[in-house]
Amino acid sequence: MKILHDNMGEVAHSLSNQQTFRIGLSGPPGAGKSTFIEAFGKYLTGHGHKVAVLAVDPSSSTTGGSLLGDKTRMPELSCDSNAYIRPSPTGGTLGGVTRTTNEAVVLSEGAGFDIVIIETVGVGQSEFSVADMVDIFCLLIPPAGGDELQGIKKGIVEVADMVIVNKSDGDLVPAARRIQAEYISALKFMRTRSKVWKPKVTRISSFTKDGIPELWDTLCHYRKLMNESGEFVNRREKQLKVWMWNHIKDHIMDIFCEDQHVENKLPSLENLVIKGAITPGLAADLLLKEFMKKS
Numbered sequence: 001m002k003i004l005h006d007n008m009g010e011v012a013h014s015l016s017n018q019q020t021f022r023i024g025l026s027g028p029p030g031a032g033k034s035t036f037i038e039a040f041g042k043y044l045t046g047h048g049h050k051v052a053v054l055a056v057d058p059s060s061s062t063t064g065g066s067l068l069g070d071k072t073r074m075p076e077l078s079c080d081s082n083a084y085i086r087p088s089p090t091g092g093t094l095g096g097v098t099r100t101t102n103e104a105v106v107l108s109e110g111a112g113f114d115i116v117i118i119e120t121v122g123v124g125q126s127e128f129s130v131a132d133m134v135d136i137f138c139l140l141i142p143p144a145g146g147d148e149l150q151g152i153k154k155g156i157v158e159v160a161d162m163v164i165v166n167k168s169d170g171d172l173v174p175a176a177r178r179i180q181a182e183y184i185s186a187l188k189f190m191r192t193r194s195k196v197w198k199p200k201v202t203r204i205s206s207f208t209k210d211g212i213p214e215l216w217d218t219l220c221h222y223r224k225l226m227n228e229s230g231e232f233v234n235r236r237e238k239q240l241k242v243w244m245w246n247h248i249k250d251h252i253m254d255i256f257c258e259d260q261h262v263e264n265k266l267p268s269l270e271n272l273v274i275k276g277a278i279t280p281g282l283a284a285d286l287l288l289k290e291f292m293k294k295s
């Protein structure tokens with residue numbers, strides 16, 4: 001990150017002329033995210049792109065370290081001079097992790113990485129935070145149904161611009177085809193987020209690399225359509241506002257929780273709420289009153 005910082009001054013001004021692409025990637029554990037990023041990332045660097053991989057895993061602050069973004073998961077890509085892999089920052093809330101990731105996106109782009117992949121697992125709200133940070137949000141799934149797909153939250157399919165069925169190779173091809181067909185029909189009934197793009201379901205293999213060039217073509221087609229319609233710029237503008245408000249909310253919550261008046265009253269008011277003596281709304285009003293007293 002220090003290198004990125006150091007380079008930032010020199011190249012930041014060229015950013016406005018350069019079109020960067022922010023790709024969000026989520027998927028249940030075992031879907032093959034690291035194998036996919038390795039294969040996809042190598043394909044991109046082989047085609048002259050510079051790729052940054054950032055991970056968002058708020059659970060890493062409680063587990064003391066993240067598997068996501070771990071360089072050993074992407075051995076080839078991590079040795080590639082046109083790739084940069086950042087593990088999930090440890091410590092802090094999802095808000096904190098989101099903030100540093102927002103900043104890492106800007107820094108990576110400033111340092112000349114034209115493609116930024118933001119990877120996340122299905123923990124808490126992390127997928128939704130990532131969906132708010134990217135130009136296209138992709139869901140990677142294995143060719144399996146039922147229990148194995150239970151890790152996928154309902155709402156997340158609705159925000160996916162692209163569903164990628166991985167492991168479509170060898171004996172798994174028929175299952176991958178079946179899952180692809182299931183998702184195609186399920187997506188038909190979903191409300192689309194864009195006027196010019198209907199979410200697509202594609203099949204790839206991170207092992208054989210089948211489908212990866214076609215996937216990249218589809219992503220480029222998406223970017224072209226979104227650019228031409230003005231939605232690309234609109235989404236980024238909206239995201240900037242969302243980021244700003246998220247940072248404000250986080251900061252205000254910190255100030256609120258650290259306030260001495262609030263801290264003094266909090267245990268007794270929480271207790272009254274639990275016992276049903278007062279409503280949560282009234283307790284919140286009383287705490288806010290305490291907070292305002294100070295200012």
Ligand SMILES: Nc1nc2c(ncn2[C@@H]2O[C@H](COP(=O)(O)OP(=O)(O)OP(=O)(O)O)[C@@H](O)[C@H]2O)c(=O)[nH]1
Nearest residue numbers: 028029030031032033034035166167169205206207
């Ligand atoms: N057959 C086949 N297996 C794959 C493919 N991609 C990944 N796998 C296997 O799927 C398993 C999970 O892959 P990972 O890349 O570790 O999956 P992940 O989703 O990143 O999982 P975590 O790293 O635990 O978050 C591994 O055993 C991979 O070898 C593929 O394209 N085809």
